[in-house]
Every structure is written in C-alpha cells, then in structure tokens.
Amino acid sequence: MRSNSKRGEILASASYIVENLGMDKLTLEAVANKTGISKGGLLHHFRNKEALIEGMIIEYTEQFIDELTSITSKSNEQGKWIRAYLNVIINDKALVSGLAAASVAAMHYNPSLLDRMQEMYRVITNGISNDGGDVIDSTIVRLAADGLWFSEIYGLGKMDEDTKEKVIKKLHHMINKDLQN
Secondary structure (H helix, E strand, C coil), X not given: CCCCHHHXXXXXXXXXXXXXXXXXXXCHHHXXXXXXXXXXXXXXXXXXXXXXXXXXXXXXXXXHHHHHHHHHCCCCCCCHHHHHHHHHHHXXXXXXXXHHHXXXXXXXXXXXXXXXXXXXXXXXXXXXXXXCCCHXXXXXXXXXXXXXXXXXXXXXXXXXXXXXXXXXXXXXXXXXXXXXX
C-alpha cells in the first residue's frame, strides 16, 4: 500500500468488510474493530465514513495507476499499456479486489466519489490510445479483462480454470495479432 502502515491497515479492513460482509456492515466501528484500533484512532485518519470511502478510492486507483506506470515504463514496445492492464487485472488479485470494494462502497454511499476512478480510466484510455495498436481492438481486450475481473470479484459467470486460461490466452493473442497488422 502507498499509505502509511496504519492507514493502509484501515483501508484493507474497510475493503475486507465491503467484500465479505457487505456495504451495510461498513461502519466506522466495524472498521476500527477489524483493524484493532479505537474509533478515535480511526477518526485520526478518516474524519467520517465518506472520507474513509474516498480514501479507499484514492488508495486503490493510485496503486493501480502506479502499477501500470511501473510496468509500462520498462518497455518501449507497442501495446505495452493494454498488456500491462491485462497483466494487472489477471495477476494482482489484492489490488483489483480493493478497487472493486472501493467502487462498490462509493457507488452505494456517494457516486460522485467515483470521479477519481473515472480519471484512472482516462489515464488508461489515453495510454492505450497512444500505444500504437488499434484502439478499438485494445478497448475490446480491456473490456473483456474488466469482465474477467468482475466475474472473479462478484462470482458471477465464473469460469473453470481451464476456460479462464483459454480466454486469457485468446486476449493475449488478440493483442499480438493487432500489433502485427
């Protein structure tokens, strides 16, 4: 986590509660208890529930962009942004789970908190658009990767591992085929 240790623990506890117990169980008291601190200790970091949810959005969107930037900065090849996006979605389960929990919390509590997530997607879209591949093909891969993410996070339309691996292989093939044209 980018945040200091205690702040990061608080955000991880909030994410856990949203993911495993549901949004209605996300209270400052529940987060404090899960983190092992007093409510006053939590209020030192987050003045109210909205600030906590905003902290989740900020933390996980910044982590996501940092991870993509780290991967893309090490490559000069075309398609590095869509490859990095697919890689993070597939391999960083903790990060995408945190991002999903943050988005659910924001949507439920105050949808305007999703503006930061919209900005994250603008950065991603800009990276993909200036990456040398076909923007439509790359967008289809991104949307399919989002579908894999949502399927995993929400357990909806979940695939067996063999099918999932074939889908991922196909997405990589689509990226490579696009960049060869």
